[in-house]
Amino acid sequence: MAKKEKKEKKQAPLEGEEVIVENKQMSLGVILPLILILAVIGSIGGTILTNKFILPPVVVGADTAQNTGSGRITEDQIIVPMEEFLVNLAQGEKGKDQYIRVTLSLLVGGEKDSAEITKNVAVIRDSIVNTLRQKKSEDILGSAEGVANLKSELRDTLNQSYGKTIVGEVFITDFVIQ
Known part of the structure; x- marks a missing residue:
């Protein structure tokens, strides 16, 4: 059977009537x-x-030396990257074992100091591990100056281990405490 469709006739609006147009969404x-x-x-x-x-x-070819806490990095200074350190921290108030994973880079005075650091990596790693093992997470994260103090302490410890100023700055390139 054929379906019958009803068609509605649309009438033209009468004079004075408003036309309502439906907006399609x-x-x-x-x-x-x-x-x-x-x-x-x-x-x-x-x-x-x-x-x-x-x-x-940005001016191309301009001096692009980076600012550090101790001044500018000069052309003869070298940044020596270190391998990652994973160290147990001293137990804090919670008595829970916590670890620090940190990657450092050391700013040294030149090729001679860079070669000395590379040659004596065991001395550097031992000094850094011993310094980090004495720290609690509260010491590092407890204040705004905690990380800056850690960097200064690491620099001073490394220079003391060598008996001379060999490390000008310590840069932390990766840092996690868990």
């Missing part, structure tokens, strides 16, 4: 891509504006 499949496109364009535009107007210009 945009589907979610259209709105989400539009929002995504606007977000990407906004991010790119914001990055361009920030780099062009807010950040200071």
